[in-house]
Amino acid sequence: xxxxxxxxxxxxxxxxxxxxxxxxxxxxxxxxxxxxxxxxxxxxxxxxxxxxxxxxxxxxxxxxxxxxxxxxxxxxxxxxxxxxxxxxxxxxxxxxxxxxxxxxxxxxxxxxxxxxxxxxxxxxxxxxxxxxxxxxxxxxxxxxxxxxxxxxxxxxxxxxxxxxxxxxxxxxxxxxxxxxxxxxxxxxxxxxxxxxxxxxxxxxxxxxxxxxxxxxxxxxxxxxxxxxxxxxxxxxxxxxxxxxxxxxxxxxxxxxxxxxxxxxxxxxxxxxxxxxxxxxxxxxxxxxxxxxxxxxxxxxxxxxxxxxxxxxxxxxxxxxxxxxxxxxxxxxxxxx
Ligand SMILES: [Mn+2]
Numbered sequence: 255x256x257x258x259x260x261x262x263x264x265x266x267x268x269x270x271x272x273x274x275x276x277x278x279x280x281x282x283x284x285x286x287x288x289x290x291x292x293x294x295x296x297x298x299x300x301x302x303x304x305x306x307x308x309x310x311x312x313x314x315x316x317x318x319x320x321x322x323x324x325x326x327x328x329x330x331x332x333x334x335x336x337x338x339x340x341x342x343x344x345x346x347x348x349x350x351x352x353x354x355x356x357x358x359x360x361x362x363x364x365x366x367x368x369x370x371x372x373x374x375x376x377x378x379x380x381x382x383x384x385x386x387x388x389x390x391x392x393x394x395x396x397x398x399x400x401x402x403x404x405x406x407x408x409x410x411x412x413x414x415x416x417x418x419x420x421x422x423x424x425x426x427x428x429x430x431x432x433x434x435x436x437x438x439x440x441x442x443x444x445x446x447x448x449x450x451x452x453x454x455x456x457x458x459x460x461x462x463x464x465x466x467x468x469x470x471x472x473x474x475x476x477x478x479x480x481x482x483x484x485x486x487x488x489x490x491x492x493x494x495x496x497x498x499x500x501x502x503x504x505x506x507x508x509x510x511x512x513x514x515x516x517x518x519x520x521x522x523x524x525x526x527x528x529x530x531x532x533x534x535x536x537x538x539x540x541x542x543x544x545x546x547x548x549x550x551x552x553x554x555x556x557x558x559x560x561x562x563x564x565x566x567x568x569x570x571x572x573x574x575x576x577x578x579x580x581x582x583x584x585x586x587x588x589x590x
Contacts, residue, residue: 271388272404274384274386275386275400275401275404277384278368278370278384278386279401279404279405281346281368281384282306282309282310282313282346282348282368282405283310283311283405284346285310285311285313285345285346286311286312286313286314286344286345286346287306287310287312287313287314287345287347287348288313288314288316288342288343288344288345288346288347289303289306289307289313289314289315289316289348289349289350290316290317290318290348290349290350290352290358290362291303291315291316291317291319291321291351291352292351292352292353292357292358293318293319293357294319294320294321294322295317295319295320295321295322295325295351296322296324296325296351296423296424297324297325297328297416297419297420297422297423297424297456297457298351298393298394298395298420298421298423298424299325299350299351299352299420300315300321300325300328300329300334300336300416300420301328301395301416301417301419302351302370302395302397302398302420303315303334303336303350304332304413304416305398305399305402305413305416305417306348306350306398306401306402307334308402308407308412308413309401309405309407312345313345314337314343314344314345315334315335315336315337316336316337316342316343317336317338318338318340318358318359319357319359321336323459324423324457324458324459327456327457327458327459328416328419328456328457331455332412332415332456334416340359342362346366346367346368347362347363347364347367347368348367348368348369349367349368349369349370349371349382350370350371350398351370351371351372351373351394352371352373353371353373353374353376353553354376354378354545354553355378355381355551356378356551356562356563357551364379364381364382365381365382365383367381367382367383367384368382368383368384369382369384369385369386369387370386370387370394370397370398370401371385371386371387371394372387372388372389372390372391372392372393372394372396372397373389373538373554373555374389374536374538374542374553374554374555375387375389376542376553378551390432390434391432391434391435392421392425392430392431392432392435393420393421393425394424395416395420395421395424396421396435396438398417399417399438399442409442409445409446410446411447411448414442414445414446414448415446415448415452415453415456417438418439418442418448418453419453419454419456419457421435421439422450422453422454422457423457429528430528430531430555430557461497464493464494465493465497468491468492468493468494468497468498469494469497469498471491471498472489472490472491472498472501472502473489473501473502473505475489475490475491476488476489477489478507479575479579481582481586482586484508484509484530484582485507485508485509486507486508486509486510486511486575486578486579486582487502487505487507487509487510487511488510488511488512488513488571488575489502489510489511489513490512490513490514490515490567490568490571491512491513491514492514492516493514495512495513495514495521495522495523495560496512496523496525496558496560498512498523499511499512499523499524499525500525502525503525503527508527508529508530509524509525509526509527509530509535509537509578509582510524510525510526511523511524511571511574511575511578512524513567513568513570513571514567515566515567518564518565519562519563519564520562520563520564520565520566520567521560521561521562521567522541522561522562522567522570522571522574523558523559523560524537524540524541524554524558524559524560524561525537525557525558526556526557526558527557528557530557531556531557533585534585535556535557535578535581535582535585536556537555537557537558537559538552538553538554538555538556538559540559540577540578541554541559541560541574542554542559543577544561544570544573544574544577545561545563548563548565548570548573550562550565550570551563561574
């Protein structure tokens with residue numbers, strides 16, 4: 255099977271994509287399966303795993319890199335069981351919602367793995383037996399929804415609500431949703447009699463004081479650069495990078511990078527406004543490029559991305575800002 259899917263993807267033929275999904279359905283029906291999720295698994299990842307667990311036999315959800323706060327509210331409310339620890343559970347490996355292998359524990363064998371994702375296409379997954387990547391989807395939940403529909407599964411209310419919550423969080427409450435996302439969402443509501451507030455309730459968390467302080471510190475340490483009438487900002491902190499990014503976008507920045515250093519490891523989150531994305535900014539590609547340049551792992555969506563690795567956070571922040579400035583200048587000159 256190796257490599258065949260790559261050809262289908264380039265052809266992009268609808269029935270060919272469906273063929274790959276049906277092959278995946280067939281494989282998962284054999285069981286057992288261990289679903290593995292990226293570190294700090296978010297509601298989209300958790301929802302996708304939960305749906306697979308409900309539709310196929312003997313599915314264990316493995317979260318070796320932990321679960322984020324919204325994901326934890328969701329697992330608790332829906333009673334979703336996950337296995338944390340470093341020990342690999344038995345079963346066929348299914349990787350969901352994960353942009354690259356570097357987001358998983360080291361030494362995982364990808365030979366028989368199935369990878370389903372909606373981030374920018376990543377050649378580092380080429381070892382996997384099946385790599386189904388649809389970066390036209392706003393969430394992994396939408397792809398998994400297709401998958402279980404093909405499997406002929408009868409959806410429960412809980413499963414529908416989980417998918418809705420995954421879509422809501424990955425689209426920033428529909429801000430980044432595609433028309434097809436809304437069609438899936440309305441289908442989920444209609445067929446299961448579910449309401450939007452039930453789904454948001456699965457992922458609602460109070461912002462605690464430590465997060466607010468991280469945001470304030472991020473603002474305090476902020477540096478910014480002007481390119482034309484656009485503003486690129488960068489800051490450093492020790493926690494809540496994504497939340498600090500959001501706060502700095504709220505202050506008026508168009509593109510933001512927030513990094514933290516832990517020992518010799520660094521972590522950077524990046525965000526761009528939708529207006530920037532519409533003008534051609536793709537932070538997933540921008541950070542992915544840095545990952546290749548520096549052998550760190552980076553990737554993500556056009557408007558939200560991250561990079562982790564070994565090295566000096568300040569240096570990588572500088573490279574990120576430089577690349578973003580170049581990108582904005584190029585976009586400006588290509589418009590003239
Ligand atoms: Mn996702």
